[in-house]
Amino acid sequence: NTLRFEHYLQGEDEGEFTLGPVSTVHGTSSPCVIRVRQRSQQEAYKDFEKDYHSGAVCQVQLSADRKTFFVGEHIPVTVQIYCWDNDVEVEAIQPHFEGFSVQDGSSASTEMELHGKKARVLTKQYFLTSLWAGKKKIKPVSVQYTVPAEDFDGFMFNNAMFFGPSKMVNRQEAQSNGLEIELKNLPPSSRTSDGLGKFSSLVLSVDKNIVDVKSLINVSLKVVGQGNFAQVTAPRLRLPKSVRAFPGATEGDLVKREDNSGNFEKKFTYVVQPLKPGNITIPSQDFFYFDPEDQQYYTLTSRELSIAVEGDEEEVVGAASRTDTQ
Secondary structure, X not given: OOOOOOOOOOOOOOEEEEEOOOEEOOXXXXXXXXXXXXXXXXXXXXXXXXXXXXXXXXXXXXXXXXXXXXXXXXXXXXXXXXXXXXXXXXXXXXXXXXXXXXXXXXXXXXXXXXXXXXXXXXXXXXXXXXXXXXXXXXXXXXXXXXXXXXXXXXXXXXXXXXXXXXXXXXXXXXXXXXEEEEEEOOOOOOOOOOEEEEEEEEEEEEOOOEEEOOOOEEEEEEEEEEXXXXXXXXXXXXXXXXXXXOOOOEEXXXXXXXXXXXXXXXXXXXXXXXXXXXXXXXXXXXXXXXXOOOOEEEEEEOOOEEEEEEOOOOOXXXXXXXXXXX
8 A cells, every 4th residue: 555645845945955855664765856946927927827727715916016126215015815715814924025124015905806706805015125236036925814614513522522613714825926126226426315215395394483592493304205214314404503403303203194195204303592692594405315216316495494583692501513504
């Protein structure tokens, strides 16, 4: 008689691997060598079609909107999970984004129909970032899901039967395709960019326009748009010589705007102090960024602000730093 055991393996890295040997009471097998490589996008699409026609109940696709990105740019990748059976329940999504900084994006669930077959499609987006140029491989995403098994009305334990309705499930796993992308360095520029993306406005504001000469003023600079906000640091604040700035800036949370534009905003708040009475002007500020889609550098400019400083002229003592207008 021949006993046959089947094991299902999943390669997490490309390369050549040796399996075995396997030993039993009857002897030892020879080892075998397997080679693991990442499927091309074309192969992944063919496998998706083949698995679909063979009756797969859950399939996963990983995609990006293009193949070439810039160092430091947000790389949007999308995981789509096709549940072809109403009873499929997705338990976990396990991305393998080693070598990238990862930020969660949006999630959604929709219904679709393909060749007369309906599916529930779960969509999950991630934003990846890398600071190194070159060709990069994004590993496949694993999805754990369950499908119902046969129901039964009881089970045996130490030869005793316990009755009661119970629902069994089979836990399974589906895997997406992988991706290969290329990261390029930014074009040369005389100035270091403050961000990468499509930024739309820069807003300068203060918490009060009339102050005493000894008062502290909160100056806020808000960046609006879409881009690599996680890497955007506090822009250098330009001030007149009659105002000094205390070191550091408070960084606000990234907030999605409610105007249906899809834009986000991030605010930086600086603490400054006027050195003498009179009318002072906070000059316009700027934000220099690179648009990966247009492959061009742009500069956003805020408006300038006027502040009335009241009180007698006197020296204001204290340790602080000052950034002069250039």
